[in-house]
Amino acid sequence: MASQKWIVEKAVAWLRKNPNLEAKDLQNKFSEVYSVEVSYGTAWAGRQKALDKIYGSWDDSFQSLFNFRAELLANSPRSIMEIDTICNGDNVHFDKLFVALQPCIDGFKNGCRPYVGIDSTALTGRYNGQLGATCALDGHNWMYPVAWGVIGSESKDNWTWFMSQFKKAIGHPPALAISSDACKGLDGAVKKIKNIKDLPIVDLVDRLRQMTMELWEKRRKIADKLSGNILPVIISELKAKTKGLGHMRVCKNRHKAEIFGNYKDLTPWPHVVDLHEHTCSCRAWEVTGKPCCHALTFIQAGRNVDLGSFVHEYYSVARFKVAYSGTIPTMTDKSQWPNVNMGFKLLPPKLKIGPGRKRKNRFKSSDELGARKLDKCETCGEVG
Template sequence: MGATEMKKELKFKYGIDIPYQTVYNGTRRASEKLFGKWNDSFDWLYRIKAEIELRSPGSVVEIDTITDDEGKVRFSRFFCAFKASIDGFLNGCRPYISVDSTALNESWNGHMPAALTLDGHNWLFPLAFGFFDSETKDNWVWFMKQLRKAIGPMEHLAICTDACKGLESAVKSVFPDVEWRECFRHLMENMKRYYTGDVYGKNVWPVARAYSPHKFKYFFDKVLPASPEVQKWLDEHHPFLWARSKFSADIKCDYINNNLAESWNAWIKEHKDLPVHCMVDAIREQIMILFAKRRKISIALPPGILPDVIYQLNATSRRV
């Protein structure tokens, strides 16, 4: 709870109005008693790493440091992929990875990159996460290298990202042979800056959703007369896959938006203002609870095709 929220809560619950600075100092003092000092939190990551590797052999946990001008060794970035997440992805998930990052709160204004995927029931499946100070090319390349080390080489793999220049370079250098997909919602937000009108809203979305090449051409031919420059703009600024008709059938995933990243951000939102070692431990606990819950669900499910897949098949057959 932040100082502003705490001030309101004290006013509502106890009827006392305390100056903001006093409340802020009190919350900082309480936070240090609960979680320790922020500067010590980065040192505690090494203990977290040792404990994870001891309790879950096969997990990939990496910490990278830099040496400043004064010769002091400082924290730079962190990567974590639990053994259960790696095995679950390789043995039970589709070869599809959504990659994005979210900004952290509180004293360290860093970012949390995450690699996410889908299980057989189309549920969010966390694969890996980490920390770095900013979304630079070097940081993204390091994160993607750790991810490749965790999952190993794969014959078929799709990676979906937003329009992030540093991430683009990282995927090109670390995963040069993957099917590279781009979030269509972000593409449309960029398109609205240059092209406006009903013709784009009514026809560009159906272009992306169409499964067959002739349906893709049917809707795209309605867009080109409004502005022939659209094709050139897409080829220059959005050369990656964003239409279902272009996706490989081997991936078995037709998502055109990077919604997995938004779901992850909402899922870990309440942990984003914790010290980094507490954040890692809180996410670890949350993932363990998630996997235990899904294990119970899987035991209770009948053998055969999953219920969610049957529901989708029935819904599709009714539309036909």
């Protein structure tokens, strides 16, 4: 019979190589490698003890946040990390956390569009907190993590605190648009986020830093290969949209034109395009920064036209390179972090744990559940 000690020893070795292994995965490995049948409960308990051996005590991980902050700020002095606490008698408990790395802040302000999506996903560790994040979009429309944090629940007070910290981090970017419930549970921003949501909090925060560093390096390599003014993917997208526009008619007036067409029911429609102002009466050009189908109809009527000259600089190669030009701070192992004495022991949050095993996969929104009826624009008649 396999002892608990033996199970933990084997689980530690496997989890060091692959921290994403679940209890069911460990069950299968014990069966395949050692021909030992282990119950799910035993595998789950063994995994928890193995993780404690690897990452240290879950309770102590909250106190280690101060050490992490000291090491982070030593390597990136302009980064922001706020730790909010709550007192219960003589005890001090963890309440909330906010982290914004300076390269992410600078890259967002100088390389991305003034748009951020905000969302959160439930943590699956030993308490029912939420991992919140703000994500922007780079020129490729790839999600760009700007800041993240841990809050107890999605309450008004917690989100107010989180957003006030975010405001301190980014200041007042002009024409900033904020969309809530828009990060798709963060899975879109960091594909492997669900596999680290049960880590002790200090290891969770550190792993998010590492994943951001890996993402920056990957996209920086892509940026180094780019040349020209506008991102090639944007030019290819616009060229594809110029096909099939022959049904529209153009009535020019110097740099302005009236574009005529018909809806499917043959009802006529006109739109006014101004190439100098980069505007169209459908407003799609102003909103997206890329010429709409009406503008493209007018543009392609000319000769030797540079499509890139009609695209906003948000989609430029230069902006994309700036977005990832910063260096995410590298850090040593937690055993080498400064030992910060706050004069108190930071205890875990006092949160109730619901019955049953916590789900790791988020609930998908209605627009992700497969085929659905697409809305049609009343102005241009297009769907999407």
